[in-house]
Amino acid sequence: MTTTDTRSPLGGDFIAHPDAVLAGLREGCPVARVTTPAGRPVWLVTRAADVRAGFLDPRLSLRGTPPQPGRPHRALDMTLVNYDPPDHTRIRRLAAPAFTPGRIAPHRPRVEQLATARLAALGTPETVELMADFAEPFAFAVLCEVFGIPEQTVPKLHRAVSDLLGYRDTERALDGLDAVIRAQIADRLAEPGEDVVSVVVRAWQASGEVTEAELVDLLAMLLLAGFDSTVQMLGMCVLALLDHPGELERLRADPALMPRAVDELLRWDTPGPFSTRRVALADVQIGGTVIPAGSSVLLSVAAANHDPRSHQDPDRLDLGRPGGPRHLSFGAGPHYCIGAGLAKLELTVALTALLARWPAFRLACPPTELSWSGGHQHRRLKALPLTVCP
Template structure:
């Protein structure tokens, strides 16, 4: 059994996934940790698998040797009907109307961060812009005040970088519970208040489930957006004709964002699933109990689903049909907010820095993380 997901996979997953998709679209492989898993790579199979209730996300219960903490059970550890019950608590905070209400403030935050940077000779897009911008939007949407923002930033970044994780989880748990107490005393119009109000009105979940949900929303909405912004800028700089096209016609931006989301993603695979019974996918029988990884990155570039998938085309018809945000019951709750942030950030970047280019070859960039979540550590840019 092969292990194709190690080595330089995080830097160039497309080459590995394309080979699997064409030669063995449902392949039994080992993860870099040595665990056997079935890899599904063709678009039709991945779409069908997202909707198949026989592929479960349910995780085991948290350890009983300590009190419950945030992130012990997240939304992706549940199957319907429990998943549906808990997801309902957050859905009102992320409707298209609620997300659209943040548009002007998000655009202003992007412009303000770029104005503070000015026009130096060089910047690191990730540390100098993407991370502070995404965190500022997170605080805006969730109504995190300045006093708590620093603690939240420290805990979230430590968890992402796997530094002192026990302390980071404790601090994240404390911040979430403090913010809930503040909203009970003085509700606002932020996502924390909306989720809390829905929870109090529904009576459908425990307080532990509420804390888990809010912690997941905060954590998931930050680093994925930071990394996607870096990948989007990298893709545009690697395709100067498309970048020039976008500069000439800024109205293309919504379609461009969907194409950039299709083109590359920090998460090549959906959350690992487990087969509850024997399941046949693409003519291959996956035995009961097996782990299953659905490759959204491979599906997004499947030539059976779209013409010339290995060409970046910012005017691609039907571009929103990509699977980067998943499909079915587990479709990403924050998809509309992520698109809003990418649209605002890229629009501001192209306006404020009209002549950016890579400071060193793309092949020399450093990647961390693993096959489930890739991280571009830095994106050095020259601005002149």
């Protein structure tokens, strides 16, 4: 079954409340041809088995358009998600060693210190704005720690990242990010360490298969993607816990639940309801529907994570849900999120620190007054005001 909708189901209130739209598509029209809010046609795939298969299907291409010849290269001209294998594999293998469990786990004590210090710096306020007061500075501090960004470079990197995410003077911001990345590469070539940039640069030197431009793009993408998604996911985790006070108290009573709770919260909500847009290289049959060659395809991670065919009682938040992490919030297959381990470490540490610091907290405004920005492929919670009991 297919449908074409001239009114985009991805507009309006979708950013704040995507669940109802996605559930309706998943149960009524699991492979649906709709339009985006910009008026572009796209196929939405919403059932878990089909989404997982789509992640693994080489006929659904992520290949982007290279920048025009003759223009000087600049960071983020082509990111890792703009390549298909074997190019994707060739570039990704530079970064993979930097994000193994063995390299991420030793960062935990320092990440815990950063979380504790940030909360302590807030003092004992009656209200806090979680995103600006904690989530953003904490995630950025972790990023600088793990990537080995020197203290004197932090303000310039923060300005570039903040402007890019806020769509402010993006040309200047891209120039600033490019300059930071190239300076960090030069520093590691002269004096390598054990941080992420050093590990990637060493692998680049040994490889001989990746251009300097591809190296700059890779490091820029890792920095940018590793920041905002974690900030937004932390806000959504806290919001989900506030919406389910029984589960919040369950977690307070049993901190050993935290690793499983983080995976359940990742299943429950995600900043990215869809994976990166793909293009069908040939006619592709999904769920009994043929998607024509040349079509744009969005694989709905959020819909798959709530598919009753894959998750028992999926619309119930269960922080002790058995079965391990079966969500698709980090994707699957060759493009599985390379920073998943670091993101889970940050979420685990941050939530643990919040619960330890504040015996109680609640929304400081009605849920209907929460404001969202972004688009259907990346939702952003603008602010999360909390009344806290220090």
